[in-house]
Every structure is written in C-alpha cells, then in structure tokens.
Amino acid sequence: MTARADPRALVRSRSYVGLLLVAALLGAPISAAAYGFLALVGYLQRELFVHLPAELGFAAAPAWWPLPLLAVAGLLVAWVIRYLPGTGGHSPADGFKAGGTPAPIELPGVVAAALLTLCLGAVLGPEAPLIALGGGLAVLAGRLLRRDMPAPAMAVVAAAGSFASVSTLLGSPILGAFLLMEASGLGGAMLSLTLLPGLLAAGIGALVFVGLNSWTGLGTFSLSIPNLPPYTHPSLAEFGWALAIGLAAALVGTAVRRFALLIRPHVEKRSFVLTPLLGIVIAGLAIGYAQTTGKSSSDVLFSGQTALGPLITNASGYSVGAIVLLLVCKGLAYSLSLSGFRGGPVFPSLFLGAAGGVALSHLPGMSLVGGVAMGMGALCASMLMLPLTSVMLATLLLLSDGAAVMPLVIVATVVAYVVTSRLTPRPAATAGATQRDDEP
Incomplete structure (x- = not known):
C-alpha cells in the first residue's frame, strides 16, 4: 500500500x-x-x-x-x-x-x-x-x-x-x-x-x-423515554417471546412496506387526485381510532416521536383493544404515508414496535420494558434493514434499562432481520447475476 x-x-x-x-x-x-x-x-x-x-x-x-x-x-x-x-x-x-x-x-x-x-x-x-x-x-x-x-x-x-x-x-x-x-x-x-x-x-x-x-427554551427535540419502571434482567420466558416478536415484526414490517410499494405506482400516475385521497384516508383512520377509544387522534397522526414516551409511561391507561386498534390504524396510515408523502421511516416504526410491546406486556412472562424494547428493535430492523442501528436505538432510548434488556433486543432484532430478508424478493438484476455465476 x-x-x-x-x-x-x-x-x-x-x-x-x-x-x-x-x-x-x-x-x-x-x-x-x-x-x-x-x-x-x-x-x-x-x-x-x-x-x-x-x-x-x-x-x-x-x-x-x-x-x-x-x-x-x-x-x-x-x-x-x-x-x-x-x-x-x-x-x-x-x-x-x-x-x-x-x-x-x-x-x-x-x-x-x-x-x-x-x-x-x-x-x-x-x-x-x-x-x-x-x-x-x-x-x-x-x-x-x-x-x-x-x-x-x-x-x-x-x-x-x-x-x-x-x-x-x-x-x-x-x-x-x-x-x-x-x-x-x-x-x-x-x-x-x-x-x-x-x-x-x-x-x-x-x-x-x-x-x-x-x-x-423550546426543547431539545431529541428522542428519549424517561420515567420507565426499573428492569433487572431477562427471564427465560422473555427469550422465548423474543423469537415470536422477531417473527411477528418481520411479518408486520414486510406487509407495511409491500402495501406501500403496491400502491405507490398508482399514486405517482395520478398524484393530484390520489395523494389528497391518501391524506383523507389517513385522517379517517385517526378519527375512527379516536372516536372508538376516546384517545387522541394524534396517536395515529404524525411520526410518533413525541407520543412514544407518553404511550409507554401511560401504558396502563390503554386497554388491549385500544392498543390493537392503534396498531392497525397507525400501521395502515404509515403504509399510506410511505407511498405518497415525503419523510423518514424511523420514528413510526419505533412507535409501532413500542405499541406492539405494550400489547404483549399483558401476556404471561412478558414485562412492559422488555416487550417495548424488543418490539422497537425488531420492527425497526424489519423496516430499515439496519440491525445494528435498530439494536442501539431500542436500547439507548431506554436509558438505564437499556443494558439489561439488550440481550432480548438482539435476539428479536436478528430474527426480524433474517426473516424479513427471506421474505423480501431479490431484485431481478441480482437474481440474474447470481444465476450466471452458478452456471458452468
């Protein structure tokens, strides 16, 4: 050299x-x-x-x-x-x-x-x-x-x-x-x-x-989740849940992304008609969620950056039905936004993952902090296909709980990343090149 x-x-x-x-x-x-x-x-x-x-x-x-x-x-x-x-x-x-x-x-x-x-x-x-x-x-x-x-x-x-x-x-x-x-x-x-x-x-x-x-005095605008309950160490049951959460996050992330890619070509062809229609449908999802649950429509709207902390700290105020409806409405609104608007995919994936963790925390053997951490890391990895960043995001945001919950996040994130990779079709050019390399 x-x-x-x-x-x-x-x-x-x-x-x-x-x-x-x-x-x-x-x-x-x-x-x-x-x-x-x-x-x-x-x-x-x-x-x-x-x-x-x-x-x-x-x-x-x-x-x-x-x-x-x-x-x-x-x-x-x-x-x-x-x-x-x-x-x-x-x-x-x-x-x-x-x-x-x-x-x-x-x-x-x-x-x-x-x-x-x-x-x-x-x-x-x-x-x-x-x-x-x-x-x-x-x-x-x-x-x-x-x-x-x-x-x-x-x-x-x-x-x-x-x-x-x-x-x-x-x-x-x-x-x-x-x-x-x-x-x-x-x-x-x-x-x-x-x-x-x-x-x-x-x-x-x-x-x-x-x-x-x-x-x-406007604020730092940095993502953080304060006032979390203390988390000591993962349990054996939570390691089992990590596998299930990774698989579920891969399926959800793939569905969100594929639906966005499916409708995007149609939106691009008639953008002045269909992009406003997307906005109306997103608003309808937020209104339907708010009227059904009595919660704020802002849970569905926006990126989820400022709503993430309150969702976790006030998790006891959400019924399982409300959280499930939030996942459906926010997930659909996220997919529609991906297809026609402009912005980044990181924060909605973190919010959806955290909401899924809140819902799963009602199951036996699952803690709130563990479920939220695994949900954020796994769904972020499925949407972004950046496993290292997803692990760091999910653990650093949890402050003092992050180190203890990191093993669970790693397992869930790796499973989500591998399953999503298997579910994602290879580009035609890549597949063709691989086929030629295998030919004698």
Missing part, C-alpha cells in the same frame, strides 16, 4: 486536517438549521392542530379537523413532487437511504415536502429530510469555500453535514453515526476517514442543540 493510500498517512496530511476544520466550521450552522427546522415543525403542528381551531371559535379541535388538513397536505406535496426540482427527496417506501445528497437547487423542494408532511399529520419522521438538509447545506458551503474541491472530499463534507443535522435528534451523536454508517455501507479505510469529520461535526452540533435549548 502506498503512502497516499494509507489511511494513517491521509489523516496526517494537510488536506485532511483542512477537511476536519471545514467539518468543525460547518457543524454549528448546520446544527442550528436542523434545530430551526425541528422547532418550526413543532410550532406549526401546535398552531394548526391546537391554536387555529381555538381562533376559529372551537373549544377544542373538532373530530373532523384532520380531514381538510391532510387533504391539503396531499395536494401540496403532490405539487412539490411534480414541479420543484428533486421530487421532494427520495420516496420513503424504498427504505432508509443515507446517500444521494441533494443538489442545492433541490433543497427547497425537500424542505417544503417534509414540512407539509410532518406539520399536517402524515405518518413519517423528520430524520430523512434532516439528513438531506444537512448534506445539501454542507455541499453548498463546500462549493462556496472551494469550487474545485475533489469529489471524495466533497462526499466527506456532505457526510459531516448529515451527521451534524441528525445525530442529536436521535439522542446521541454516536447513534446518528451508526445510522449513517450502516445505511451507507461504508467500511475499511473510508469508514475511519469519513467518521472522524462526521463525529466532529456531530459533537459540535450536540453543543449547539444544548445551547439553543437553553437560549430559546
């Missing part, structure tokens, strides 16, 4: 030190932009679903309130996808994608589609738009700093921007790094070379999030 190809030599080079400096400089403004995006989402959700009904004279938002908002969301998202550059970002029905940084001209469409999706009630999360926003802003800044920046260096800068924008949302820069590394498939020398600038940008971004929270 030559000195130029040696990663240790590259780390010592002046050009790499320059990349670290660029990552450090970009970490603060990109994290501030991500914080502003999340703050705007939270503000608009409150204005549209809480304050606007009051200003119109309603004592509280009427039961039908989500219908017009989600219909408008579908119409406007369809317009953004059709007429703005970049189609509003990649379709979340294809799964989580960390690559493919949008060009600067595509950023307005990505942000607009994400805001309309997240603020008006569709069931998707903010992580994919944040990754695209961070990477796109980093590329824009890199071009302004140096127009002739080599493509590999630009890729590192884009990755650092994505790290900075998404890491604190997940509660830990390390967790954000795992998500992006596993999704991008980086390994070997490129892993360490990309990781260092990304971690530096993410660390600075975490400080920016803390500072802005203290200054504005």
Whole structure:
C-alpha cells in the first residue's frame, strides 16, 4: 500500500486536517438549521392542530379537523413532487437511504415536502429530510469555500453535514453515526476517514442543540423515554417471546412496506387526485381510532416521536383493544404515508414496535420494558434493514434499562432481520447475476 493510500498517512496530511476544520466550521450552522427546522415543525403542528381551531371559535379541535388538513397536505406535496426540482427527496417506501445528497437547487423542494408532511399529520419522521438538509447545506458551503474541491472530499463534507443535522435528534451523536454508517455501507479505510469529520461535526452540533435549548427554551427535540419502571434482567420466558416478536415484526414490517410499494405506482400516475385521497384516508383512520377509544387522534397522526414516551409511561391507561386498534390504524396510515408523502421511516416504526410491546406486556412472562424494547428493535430492523442501528436505538432510548434488556433486543432484532430478508424478493438484476455465476 502506498503512502497516499494509507489511511494513517491521509489523516496526517494537510488536506485532511483542512477537511476536519471545514467539518468543525460547518457543524454549528448546520446544527442550528436542523434545530430551526425541528422547532418550526413543532410550532406549526401546535398552531394548526391546537391554536387555529381555538381562533376559529372551537373549544377544542373538532373530530373532523384532520380531514381538510391532510387533504391539503396531499395536494401540496403532490405539487412539490411534480414541479420543484428533486421530487421532494427520495420516496420513503424504498427504505432508509443515507446517500444521494441533494443538489442545492433541490433543497427547497425537500424542505417544503417534509414540512407539509410532518406539520399536517402524515405518518413519517423528520430524520430523512434532516439528513438531506444537512448534506445539501454542507455541499453548498463546500462549493462556496472551494469550487474545485475533489469529489471524495466533497462526499466527506456532505457526510459531516448529515451527521451534524441528525445525530442529536436521535439522542446521541454516536447513534446518528451508526445510522449513517450502516445505511451507507461504508467500511475499511473510508469508514475511519469519513467518521472522524462526521463525529466532529456531530459533537459540535450536540453543543449547539444544548445551547439553543437553553437560549430559546423550546426543547431539545431529541428522542428519549424517561420515567420507565426499573428492569433487572431477562427471564427465560422473555427469550422465548423474543423469537415470536422477531417473527411477528418481520411479518408486520414486510406487509407495511409491500402495501406501500403496491400502491405507490398508482399514486405517482395520478398524484393530484390520489395523494389528497391518501391524506383523507389517513385522517379517517385517526378519527375512527379516536372516536372508538376516546384517545387522541394524534396517536395515529404524525411520526410518533413525541407520543412514544407518553404511550409507554401511560401504558396502563390503554386497554388491549385500544392498543390493537392503534396498531392497525397507525400501521395502515404509515403504509399510506410511505407511498405518497415525503419523510423518514424511523420514528413510526419505533412507535409501532413500542405499541406492539405494550400489547404483549399483558401476556404471561412478558414485562412492559422488555416487550417495548424488543418490539422497537425488531420492527425497526424489519423496516430499515439496519440491525445494528435498530439494536442501539431500542436500547439507548431506554436509558438505564437499556443494558439489561439488550440481550432480548438482539435476539428479536436478528430474527426480524433474517426473516424479513427471506421474505423480501431479490431484485431481478441480482437474481440474474447470481444465476450466471452458478452456471458452468
């Protein structure tokens, strides 16, 4: 290996030190932009679903309130996808994608589609738009700093921007790094070379999030689940349940994804008619759940990011029937949102997995924390096909309980990942290539 190809030599080079400096400089403004995006989402959700009904004279938002908002969301998202550059970002029905940084001209469409999706009630999360926003802003800044920046260096800068924008949302820069590394498939020398600038940008971004929270008082916007009951150690019965939960999560995740992929081509052909119709059906599911159970329609709407903690801490207030109906309505709304809207698939999968764990905690030999942890890890792995990230998400979110419950999460996640892989058809090109390799 030559000195130029040696990663240790590259780390010592002046050009790499320059990349670290660029990552450090970009970490603060990109994290501030991500914080502003999340703050705007939270503000608009409150204005549209809480304050606007009051200003119109309603004592509280009427039961039908989500219908017009989600219909408008579908119409406007369809317009953004059709007429703005970049189609509003990649379709979340294809799964989580960390690559493919949008060009600067595509950023307005990505942000607009994400805001309309997240603020008006569709069931998707903010992580994919944040990754695209961070990477796109980093590329824009890199071009302004140096127009002739080599493509590999630009890729590192884009990755650092994505790290900075998404890491604190997940509660830990390390967790954000795992998500992006596993999704991008980086390994070997490129892993360490990309990781260092990304971690530096993410660390600075975490400080920016803390500072802005203290200054504005708006909140950290980081996913966390406090006030959980203590969990000591797994039982033998729970290990048996881990196998069943992994299998069930694989079936549910595959069904959600396949239904989204089944209807997506039809939505794309007649987007101005069918995307608003999707919004109306999602609203109908939320209204039906709320009217049947007496719970809030927000359990079904939105990504589930802010509702996840209250669902678990108030689990005793949900009957088994209410939780089962929530799983059905949220799962269908999630699948419909994947097919026509724009956002990320992570948070709804965590919420659905946690809801399934709450339902299973009523069974013999199953604890609440164990069921929630296994459900989150297994369904997240089935939807994202990122097993390491899924294990870390499910355990780190449970704070002090995470270490004790990790063996169960690993078993459930591995089963879900393997079964989902078996249920997922191979692409035609891959299958053909494999067949030719086997031929004499």
